[in-house]
Amino acid sequence: MSRALALLLLIASFTAQAHKPSDSYLRLNIDGAQVSGQWDIALRDLEQAIGLDANGDGDITWGELRAHHADIAAYAFARLSLKGDANDCPLRVTGHQVDHHSDGAYAVLRFAADCAAAPAAIEIGYQLFFDFDAQHKGLLNLEYQGRIQSLVFTPERSKQRFVLGEMSALRQFLSYGREGVWHIWIGYDHILFLLSLLLPAVLLRQRRQWLPVARFGDAFWDVFKIVTSFTVAHSITLSLAALGAISLPSRLVESAIAASVVLAALNNLAPVVGGRRWVVAFAFGLIHGFGFASVLAELGLPRDALVLALVGFNVGVEAGQLAIVAAFLPLAYVIRASWFYRRVVLFGGSVAIAAVALVWLLERALNLKLISA
Amino acid sequence: MRRLLIPVLVFGCAVRVAQAAPYTPQSDDAVLERLPFKASAAEGRELRQLRRALAGQPQNLERALALARRYFDLAGAEGDPRYVGYAEAAIRPWSQGAEPPTEILVMRALLRQYRHEFDAALADLARAAERDPGNGEIWSWRSAIALVQADYAGARAACDKLAPLASTLLATACSAAVDGLTGKSAQAYAELSAALARRPDADAELKLWIQTRLAEMALRQGRDELAERHFKAGLALGVTDGFILAAYADFLLDHGRPAEVVPMLRGWERSDILLLRLALAEQAARLPGAAAHIAMLKQRFDASALRGDKLHLQEEARFHLYLLGDAPGALRLAAENYRVQREPRDARILLEAALAAKDYAAAQPALDWMRRSGYEDPAYARLARELQAGAK
Secondary structure, three states, rough: HHHHHHHHHHHHHHOOOOOOOOEEEEEEEEEEEEEEEEEEEHHHHHHHHEEEOOOOOOOEEHHHHHHHHHHHHHHHHHHHHEEEEEEEEHHHHHHHEEEEEEEEEEEEEEEEEEEOOOOOOEEEOOOOOOOOOOOOOOEEEEEEOOEEEEEEEEEOOOOEEHHHHHHHHHHHHHHHHHHHHHHHHHHHHHHHHHHHHHHHHHEEOOOOEEOOOOHOOOOOHHHHHHHHHHHHHHHHHHHHHHHHOOOHHHHHHHHHHHHHHHHHHEEEEEEOOOOHHHHHHHHHHHHHHHHHHHHHHHOOHHHHHHHHHHHHHHHHHHHHHHHHHHHHHHHHOOOOHHHHHHHHHHHHHHHHHHHHHHHHHHHHHHHHHHHHO | OHHHHHOOOOOOOOOOOOOOOOOOOOHHHOEEEOOOOOOOOOHHHHHHHHHHHHOOOOOOHHHHHHHHHHHHHOOOHHHOOOOHHHHHHHHHHHHHOOOOHHHHHHHHHHHHHHHHOOOHHHHHHHHHHHOOOOOOOHHHHHHHHHHHHHHHHHHHHHHHHHHOOOOOHHHHHHHHHHHOOOOHHHHHHHHHHHEEEEEOOOOOHHHHHHHHHHHHHHHOOOOOHHHHHHHHHHHHHOHHHHHHHHHHHHHHHOOOOOHHHHHOOOOOOOHHHHHHHHHHHHHHHHOHHHHHHHHHHHHHHHHHHHHHHOOOOOHHHHHHHHOOOOOOHHHHHHHHHHHOOOHHHHHHHHHHHHHHHHOHHHHHHHHHHHHHHHHOOHHHHHHHHHHHHHHO
């Protein structure tokens, strides 16, 4: 009877919990065969598990905690396992500290794990406090190649496996993709080369005269051929160079790129190649591919995800290119029939591009002399 | 049994608000943590004995139940959900079986309702009641959980089953709690206050619980001064209880008296529920402590999100609406909360958040509840009118 009474009363305050349930915070940083970690374990839980309050006064002091450091490490490590490709990575303590989380003080256990070799997959088994606390959770932050993955260990899910390459695949892909976009946007030589080829796309050369194309489809088709052949060409050389199949001196490549811009711009002033500018785009695209490859080399390619990074970078370059085309083509099409477009944009623009590219060419050639001297 | 109702705040050390980096304390004497009770006290000894007894015979059902009970009582007394995890682990060998013993079912139900798994808890209690219908505890819990789910027919049926098994005062308290929520608060108030007057010898805890209910019933009738007299009578009993503090703090906040809340809740920062009220009061009174307490709440909610817990959605919704000024976020939380918990306060934050976010349709579940239950409260009726006016 009195229990029923009390319970009816209790219901009124049962939502008024003051704390959160027990958690531990586990951080792992994987760098090749080297794994370092930090494990924050609540003093409340350690008291329950192994007893810290030696003098029984209800206070846990740093002295009492320090006296139990070896016990804590032994207790905790018996409940955490790390396997790299099915081989145990033994854990060893590297330091003990203290931290505070929202519900009180935590022992901070710093440790290292030594795997025999850089693992391709890692398996983590977590059993801390599950034997006496069914609500305990282990909150893991796994850091690998700049990416942090979070997950939770519970009594029902106490073992988790990560394929490390897989884990960072999307992130790597996206990050190389971003680099690709960025590179085409800040790489004015690539943009100017492309623009030089695109400028006449909304026009038609007949009897030494520029006439506006009749239909958007004509302009679009011309642009499509140019962009596609440029893409295919630079993808080929980018891949070959990135995979180490071909290597050219970067100064030669950079100078050739500058020359390609000069030639593409001059072709607008005194057309040599008319409707077959896509061939020019392809030929010089091969040179530009080597330029992209040198950027990729500076970024560093992950050994375990080489192709992924390469594809990501390339997709990024294409996306950046398409953004430029999408901005250019409708505008150019609208004003294609005007005097302004033919004289200022096409003629003036091409002169300016040729001039700028000529300066680049000289600069890069000059650099070549200075460096080799 | 007394401790069951007293969320004593034994922690003396201040909680750091900003999460500091790990550090090495300067001195061996530096106190890092205060345990909720002294290990040398009788309580700690008793707990150790129970644990040792179970460790000696891990398959002994009675010992496991005794330990789980002890932990569950501690969880209520100290507001510390850790003990619920301990209790669950103690009964795990039985609770994971296909046909757990009746006592285990009841225990598991209590632990499940603590984690807001109300349907699972009710299912356990229903199975237990089939085997042991004369167990008043089962019926009192079924009534209480049904109330949280706004299932008033279920709550009333459970009270009817409880009546022959419990004292008149308890039986009256059970049915008055239902009546007070279903449009009969005047009648419920009269019956409950008369029943209380006949039993001056009742436990202080029961008196406190009844005074809180009477205050709420008076509020629903718009008798605010009478409500405050009940709150004060409850507080004067000298029983420390977070629930009445929260209810009285809400009353004071509603009446534009935040300055009175601050001294009342000082020292209760450990409780999320009361910390929220304290921060609301400090903000309303433009006191400097508000910023630190808002940061502290933010950290608490972040920590439970990291864990994946959603036990304090109602408070989190109020936090977003009134302390962060984030009406859409508050509405999302309040709506999610209302799917699980349907007490008047849960409906109120849904109404308020929907009004602030100008998403009038989102308040529909709470408006439906008001209509169906016949819940009387002038403040709620006002909110409903504003929502209906806004929707037009």
